[in-house]
Structures are given as C-alpha cells and as structure tokens.
Amino acid sequence: MKFRTLALAAAIASVGLSSAVFTPAAHAQASEQFFPVLVYRTGAYAANGNPWANGYVDYLKLVNAQGGVNGVKLSYEECEFGYATDRGVECYERLKGKGATVFQPLSTGVTFAMTEKAPVDKIPLITSGYGRSESQDGTVFKWNFPLLGTYWVGADVAIQHIAKQMGGMDKLKGKKIALVYHDSPFGKEPIPLLQERAKMHGFDLQLLPVAHPGVEQKATWLQIRRDRPDHVLLWGWGVMNSTAIKEAQATGYPRDKMLGIWWAGAEPDVKDVGAGAKGYSALALQHGAEPNSKVVKDVLALVHDKGQGTGPKDEVGSVLYMRGLISAMLGVEGVAAAQERYGKGKVMTGEQVRWGLENLNLDQAKLDGMGFEGVMRPVKTSCNDHMGAAWARVHTWDGAKWEFSSDWYEGDASVLGPMVADAATKYAAEKGIQRRTAEQCAE
Amino acid sequence: MIYRENGQFKTSYLADQQIFTIAQDKWFVLGLIAFAAIGVPMLADEYLFRAILIPFLLLSLAALGVNLLVGYCGQITLGAGAFMAIGAYAAYNFMVRIDGMPLVLAMLLGGVAAAAFGILFGIPSLRVRGLYLAVATLAAQFLCDWAFLRIGWFTNYSASGSVSVAKLEAFGWVINTPTEKYLFCLIFVVVFALLAKNLTRASIGRQWMAIRDMDVAAEVIGIRPMFAKLSAFAVSSFVVGVAGALWGFVHLGSWEPAAFSVDRSFQLLFMVIIGGMGSIMGSFFGAAFIVILPIFLNQFLPFVGGLIGVTVSTAGISHAELIIFGSLIIFFLIVEPHGLARLWSIAKQKLRLWPFPH
Numbered sequence: 001m002k003f004r005t006l007a008l009a010a011a012i013a014s015v016g017l018s019s020a021v022f023t024p025a026a027h028a029q030a031s032e033q034f035f036p037v038l039v040y041r042t043g044a045y046a047a048n049g050n051p052w053a054n055g056y057v058d059y060l061k062l063v064n065a066q067g068g069v070n071g072v073k074l075s076y077e078e079c080e081f082g083y084a085t086d087r088g089v090e091c092y093e094r095l096k097g098k099g100a101t102v103f104q105p106l107s108t109g110v111t112f113a114m115t116e117k118a119p120v121d122k123i124p125l126i127t128s129g130y131g132r133s134e135s136q137d138g139t140v141f142k143w144n145f146p147l148l149g150t151y152w153v154g155a156d157v158a159i160q161h162i163a164k165q166m167g168g169m170d171k172l173k174g175k176k177i178a179l180v181y182h183d184s185p186f187g188k189e190p191i192p193l194l195q196e197r198a199k200m201h202g203f204d205l206q207l208l209p210v211a212h213p214g215v216e217q218k219a220t221w222l223q224i225r226r227d228r229p230d231h232v233l234l235w236g237w238g239v240m241n242s243t244a245i246k247e248a249q250a251t252g253y254p255r256d257k258m259l260g261i262w263w264a265g266a267e268p269d270v271k272d273v274g275a276g277a278k279g280y281s282a283l284a285l286q287h288g289a290e291p292n293s294k295v296v297k298d299v300l301a302l303v304h305d306k307g308q309g310t311g312p313k314d315e316v317g318s319v320l321y322m323r324g325l326i327s328a329m330l331g332v333e334g335v336a337a338a339q340e341r342y343g344k345g346k347v348m349t350g351e352q353v354r355w356g357l358e359n360l361n362l363d364q365a366k367l368d369g370m371g372f373e374g375v376m377r378p379v380k381t382s383c384n385d386h387m388g389a390a391w392a393r394v395h396t397w398d399g400a401k402w403e404f405s406s407d408w409y410e411g412d413a414s415v416l417g418p419m420v421a422d423a424a425t426k427y428a429a430e431k432g433i434q435r436r437t438a439e440q441c442a443e
Numbered sequence: 444m445i446y447r448e449n450g451q452f453k454t455s456y457l458a459d460q461q462i463f464t465i466a467q468d469k470w471f472v473l474g475l476i477a478f479a480a481i482g483v484p485m486l487a488d489e490y491l492f493r494a495i496l497i498p499f500l501l502l503s504l505a506a507l508g509v510n511l512l513v514g515y516c517g518q519i520t521l522g523a524g525a526f527m528a529i530g531a532y533a534a535y536n537f538m539v540r541i542d543g544m545p546l547v548l549a550m551l552l553g554g555v556a557a558a559a560f561g562i563l564f565g566i567p568s569l570r571v572r573g574l575y576l577a578v579a580t581l582a583a584q585f586l587c588d589w590a591f592l593r594i595g596w597f598t599n600y601s602a603s604g605s606v607s608v609a610k611l612e613a614f615g616w617v618i619n620t621p622t623e624k625y626l627f628c629l630i631f632v633v634v635f636a637l638l639a640k641n642l643t644r645a646s647i648g649r650q651w652m653a654i655r656d657m658d659v660a661a662e663v664i665g666i667r668p669m670f671a672k673l674s675a676f677a678v679s680s681f682v683v684g685v686a687g688a689l690w691g692f693v694h695l696g697s698w699e700p701a702a703f704s705v706d707r708s709f710q711l712l713f714m715v716i717i718g719g720m721g722s723i724m725g726s727f728f729g730a731a732f733i734v735i736l737p738i739f740l741n742q743f744l745p746f747v748g749g750l751i752g753v754t755v756s757t758a759g760i761s762h763a764e765l766i767i768f769g770s771l772i773i774f775f776l777i778v779e780p781h782g783l784a785r786l787w788s789i790a791k792q793k794l795r796l797w798p799f800p801h
Contacts, residue, residue, distance in 0.1 A: 430539075432609050
C-alpha cells in the first residue's frame with residue numbers, strides 16, 4: 001500500500017517535473033500564427049478606424065476561442081499609426097520582424113508604400129475594398145490581394161445602380177453626375193472608370209475634390225447647388241462623410257440622390273446627422289450591418305460574454321465592425337488554405353499564406369458553416385484574379401439604421417477587365433516586372 | 444580633462460581655418476562618421492535602418508537645408524515641404540522621361556529644379572519679412588499640393604496621382620538592401636553637411652548672417668540683399684530638394700503629394716527651431732528629436748506599462764505619446780530657447796573645465 005502510494009507519487013512528480021521542463025520548449029515550438037494589426041484609434045479618422053480594428057481583433061479572438069486554425073493559435077499586436085503614411089511604414093517595419101502573416105493597412109497611402117516593400121519581404125497584402133484597382137491582376141501584383149472588390153468595382157456598381165434607378169443605362173445620356181472625392185489617391189482611384197463609363201453612356205462627369213481631412217466643403221456644395229447634378233457620388237472617409245451630408249442638408253441637396261462608396265456608408269458617418277441623413281445610400285462591400293448573423297452571435301457568446309471583447313458590445317455587427325471582422329476572416333482563411341497544402345497544424349510563413357490567398361475558395365456552404373450565412377457571397381481567387389468576387393449591394397440609412405435597398409450587383413467584367421489589364425501592364429513596364437506565366441502561377 | 448585644447452597650437456593660417464579647430468572635436472566627428480559608415484551597418488537590423496535611421500538621415504538633410512535659410516539667413520519659410528516635393532517629382536520626371544538617366548544626376552537635377560522654384564518664391568523676401576514672408580512661402584506649399592494633384596503631366600498621368608520608382612542604381616551599384624540604402628543616404632548627408640558647413644564659414648554664409656542680424660546695416664557695409672537672400676533661398680531649396688528626392692526614391696519608393704504636405708513643412712521648421720537655429724549640428728538634433736522620440740515613446744510606454752503590470756490600450760499609448768512629446772517640446776524651449784545645439788555647446792564648455800570647474 002505504502003509502496004504503491006510512493007510509486008504513484010514518484011510517477012506524478014516525474015510527470016510534473018518533465019512537463020515543467022518540457023513545457024517551455026514545447027511552447028516555443030508550437031508557436032503562434034502572428035497577425036500584425038495596423039490601426040488608427042486616434043487622429044482624424046479614428047471614428048471609422050476604431051470599429052474596424054475592434055472587429056478585426058475580435059475575429060482573431062473568436063478563432064482562438066474556437067481552437068485556432070487546425071490547432072494553431074493566433075497571436076496579434078496592434079500598432080497605431082493615425083492614418084499617417086510614414087508612421088504606417090514604421091509600424092510595418094516594426095511588426096514585420098515579428099513574423100508577420102499578412103498586412104491589412106486600411107489606408108491607401110500605406111498600401112502604396114507597402115506594395116513596394118511586400119515583394120521584397122515576402123509578406124502578402126490584403127486590401128479588401130481599397131488600394132490599387134489594377135492590383136486585381138495577380139500576374140503582375142503577386143503580393144497584393146484586393147479581395148472582395150476594388151474602387152473600380154465600386155464605381156461601376158454605383159453607375160449601374162444609378163442607371164437602374166433611372167430605368168436603364170440609356171437614360172444616363174445627358175445626365176450630370178458629380179463625384180465629391182477625398183483629394184488623395186483613395187478619392188482619385190475611381191475617376192478613370194467613371195470617365196470610361198461617362199464616355200460609354202454619354203453622361204457628364206463633374207469632379208469636385210475635397211482637401212484632407214474634409215471638414216471644409218462649403219465651396220464644393222455651393223457649386224453643387226449651382227450646377228444641380230442629377231446624382232452625387234461621395235468618395236469620402238471619416239469626418240468628410242458626415243460633413244458632406246450636413247452640407248447637403250444645408251444646401252438642400254436631396255439625400256436620396258447621393259450615393260456613397262462603401263467607406264462612406266457606416267454608422268459613424270450618419271449618426272451625427274441622424275434624421276437629416278435619412279434616404280442617403282451607400283454601397284455595401286458584400287456585407288452591411290448584420291447584427292443577426294451567426295458569426296456576430298458567436299463573437300458575442302465566445303468573446304464578449306467572456307469579458308474578452310475589444311470594443312463596446314453594441315458596436316458588434318455594425319458596418320465597419322463587420323468589415324474588420326471579414327478582413328480578419330479572409331486573412332485567417334488564407335492561412336487555412338495554405339495549411340491544406342503545406343501541412344495542417346503548422347505555422348505558415350508569409351510566402352505560404354500568399355499561396356493560400358491566391359487559391360482561396362470560399363464557397364457558400366463553407367461560408368455558411370463559418371456563420372457568414374446571409375453576410376457574404378462566395379470568394380474564389382486565382383493567379384489572374386486576386387479579387388475573388390465583385391459583388392456589392394446598396395444600403396440606405398432610414399434615420400436609425402442601415403437597411404439593404406437593392407439587389408446584388410456585379411462589377412461589369414467587360415468594362416473592368418481591359419482597364420485592369422492596361423493599368424497593370426503599365427505598372428509592370430514602369431517597374432520592370434515580368435508577368436507571371438501559367439507555369440509560374442502553378443508553382 | 445579629456446576635452447581641453449591646451450597645448451594645441453596653430454602654427455599656420457590653414458590650421459586656424461579648420462572646421463574643427465580643436466583636435467578632440469575633429470576626432471569625435473570623424474569617429475562618428477566612421478561609426479555611422481562601418482559600425483552601424485554591422486550592428487543595426489532592418490527595422491532600425493528602414494524605420495528609423497533612413498528617415499532620420501533624410502529629414503536631417505532637409506532640416507539642414509531649412510536651417511541654412513531660416514537659421515543662417517533669417518528668412519522664415521513654410522514652404523520646405525513644397526521644395527521637397529519639387530525635388531522628388533522633378534527627379535522622378537527626369538528618370539521617367541530621359542532614357543538612361545543616372546540616378547544621382549536625376550536627384551541633383553531635382554535639387555536644381557527645387558532651387559529654381561526656391562528663387563522664384565524667394566522674391567517676395569526682398570520686400571516682406573518675418574511672419575509675412577512665412578505666409579508668402581506658404582503659397583509655394585499650396586501651389587505644389589495643387590499642381591502635383593491636378594496636373595497629370597507631373598505624375599506621368601498616373602490615375603491615382605501617386606508615382607513609384609523602379610529599382611535604384613548608381614554607378615553600377617544596385618541599391619537594394621536596407622544597408623545599401625542607408626549608406627547611399629549617408630553619403631549624401633555627409634557630403635551636404637560638409638558643403639553646408641563650409642558655405643556658412645565662407646563669405647556667402649557671412650553675408651547671410653549679416654542679413655539675418657540686421658539687413659539695413661548689412662546693406663550699408665556693401666552686402667547686396669537681393670543676392671544674399673536669393674542665394675540663401677537657392678542653396679536651401681537645393682538641399683531640401685535633394686532630400687525630397689531621396690525621401691521619395693529611397694525611403695518611400697512610391698509616394699503621393701500627401702507625403703510632402705504642409706505638415707512636413709511645419710515639421711521641418713520645428714526641427715530647426717528645436718534643434719537650434721544657425722547650427723549644422725542642430726539640424727541633426729532637431730531631426731532626431733522629432734523623428735525618433737515619438738517612435739521611442741510609442742514602444743517604450745507599453746514596456747513601462749508592462750513593468751508595473753498595466754496594459755495600456757493602443758489609443759492610450761498614442762495619446763500619452765503626444766502628451767509627453769508636446770511637454771518635452773515646451774520643456775526644452777523653456778530651458779533652452781536656442782535649441783538643443785546650444786545645450787550641446789554648453790555641455791562642451793562645461794566639459795572643458797571638468798572635473799575642476801574653479
């Protein structure tokens with residue numbers, strides 16, 4: 001009896017000892033998949049940057065709560081850059097050294113700077129709904145992934161929607177459409193496509209730039225009052241959007257003739273204006289406010305109810321929160337796809353994740369299984385197409401919340417395709433990049 | 444004890460006209476350059492190069508250019524960002540439009556273009572001075588912001604208004620790695636700092652300083668204000684323009700006009716004021732203060748928080764960073780209104796007597 005107790009005690013002690021000795025080593029070995037998170041929780045665009053960042057981080061927490069990616073836990077670190085390009089680059093350099101999986105800068109300026117650095121550092125770049133439109137062409141932009149949509153898709157869908165409201169593309173002839181845009185690469189990105197469409201359908205495109213950060217728009221809206229365009233496209237971000245809507249109210253421009261890009265269609269943009277923004281519509285990049293979807297319930301149950309939530313609880317499911325969440329999901333799915341090829345349960349390198357993102361295949365069943373039923377449509381990428389989907393809807397602010405007000409639209413490939421190819425070819429020539437061949441793609 | 448010039452006799456005019464008349468100074472600076480060229484590449488990692496050292500060097504160079512104008516000639520400018528932009532876009536256009544254009548020549552030509560515009564925007568300085576001149580130079584800033592955003596030719600008709608450069612190569616040397624980029628910048632900075640130092644010691648620099656101290660008196664003793672002021676604008680804009688070209692080509696690789704916004708102009712002016720007006724060394728101090736300190740605070744605060752067991756939120760760190768940075772600016776300006784360079788020279792004075800002050 002006594003001997004047995006002793007033996008048992010010795011066995012337990014040895015197990016305990018060995019685990020104590022080996023745990024640190026084992027811990028270091030099964031290291032985690034590191035997600036750098038570039039955020040702007042301060043500065044002029046903080047109101048929009050915050051929910052995005054909270055959604056992004058909450059999803060990473062959710063994946064961990066559900067056991068990680070095939071058992072690989074995710075780790076992350078935030079780096080605040082306040083939408084300033086040079087600080088964003090500093091953040092990139094800082095987090096890169098920690099084994100970054102994928103970067104999502106949420107700033108067109110930083111995207112441009114990183115596009116130069118990513119191929120050297122071999123880290124993929126997801127720019128879901130922003131960035132260079134021509135980076136859809138994966139044979140030239142090997143490391144860029146403008147998943148779900150680019151500004152050209154956005155502009156194309158916006159014109160389609162306006163035409164549908166008028167009763168057909170032919171009705172656009174002779175109409176006046178004004179583009180009120182943030183005077184930066186972000187705001188200028190849609191112009192080539194709108195000009196192309198203007199040529200095709202014979203409408204008149206009026207370009208009205210607004211200087212950063214967009215609080216001074218009096219002159220712009222006076223011009224709109226004078227010229228009375230039939231529609232106004234709003235290409236703003238942050239404080240520029242609410243200012244524009246307030247100015248529209250002040251000048252008496254009908255809000256239901258205004259259509260915003262997906263970065264001008266979230267709660268912070270209209271909350272301040274409240275009822276004054278009623279009727280204002282904006283594009284929704286695949287998703288809008290989805291407070292009743294399963295993934296939102298999962299986040300609430302597994303993250304927020306455990307006291308792990310990143311931001312306020314009532315923000316979960318709002319437009320930008322969902323965008324952050326979906327952005328994180330795309331990155332995580334890139335890792336999962338890479339694991340299918342390079343070994344399940346292993347930590348993936350940036351290069352392997354790039355392959356995963358290029359061979360992403362999220363069909364509806366898979367999305368529904370992850371809780372994105374009714375939120376997203378399928379995404380399938382390839383070497384030629386780094387965007388994966390070109391779907392968007394329109395949602396309208398009813399004075400208290402965003403409601404979907406249109407069916408799905410798809411960016412017209414016959415218009416977008418040649419433009420993307422042309423711009424990508426020009427970029428490749430400028431930078432001396434050889435297009436990847438079919439064999440190189442298959443690697 | 445260590446820093447003392449006793450026993451160093453100058454026996455020739457040449458020895459008397461050295462930049463560093465004290466041997467310790469000379470060895471210190473030469474040692475510093477040697478360390479920067481040899482020691483740093485062995486010690487620093489990629490993050491240090493790309494995120495800290497290269498921006499520090501390039502903004503030091505730009506601050507040096509601004510200092511020539513503001514500190515030495517007394518003409519306040521708020522157009523430094525614009526001249527950086529002109530340097531960068533001009534160099535880009537020389538590279539794109541002329542086949543086989545050497546990189547270094549394109550950058551220097553970018554500087555020349557900036558100098559030409561510097562002279563143009565320096566013309567108001569012949570009539571207005573002080574804050575009014577600052578406002579006049581601000582016009583350069585807005586004009587450039589507008590031109591590079593609106594006129595497609597400057598950006599080679601890029602749809603988004605942002606431009607990017609192909610690979611860098613100078614004299615058969617392909618500049619690829621962060622270390623090479625750092626060394627490339629270092630060469631520019633050392634050469635320009637030496638040139639600037641010598642310019643300020645030569646007759647032209649003395650003319651600038653005479654204009655700065657009292658322009659009427661300077662005119663009376665035979666200094667032509669037009670030549671002195673415009674040459675200061677030209678030289679300053681040239682240096683700033685080259686710094687801008689390097690900033691675009693080497694540091695950013697791809698840029699939009701926002702990279703050279705009015706914020707950059709203010710930042711450069713603050714570097715000069717905090718670092719020390721009328722001091723070459725001060726430009727480096729100022730750049731270090733403005734570039735490195737916020738990044739340091741941003742990484743140091745979470746570390747301190749970790750030590751005392753507090754997790755600070757990302758936004759909290761950012762706010763604290765701004766508060767501490769702002770307080771430090773006020774602190775240094777109260778303690779030493781003449782800038783960090785003045786503190787440096789006081790330290791040297793004290794060191795002369797150390798350890799027996801009496």
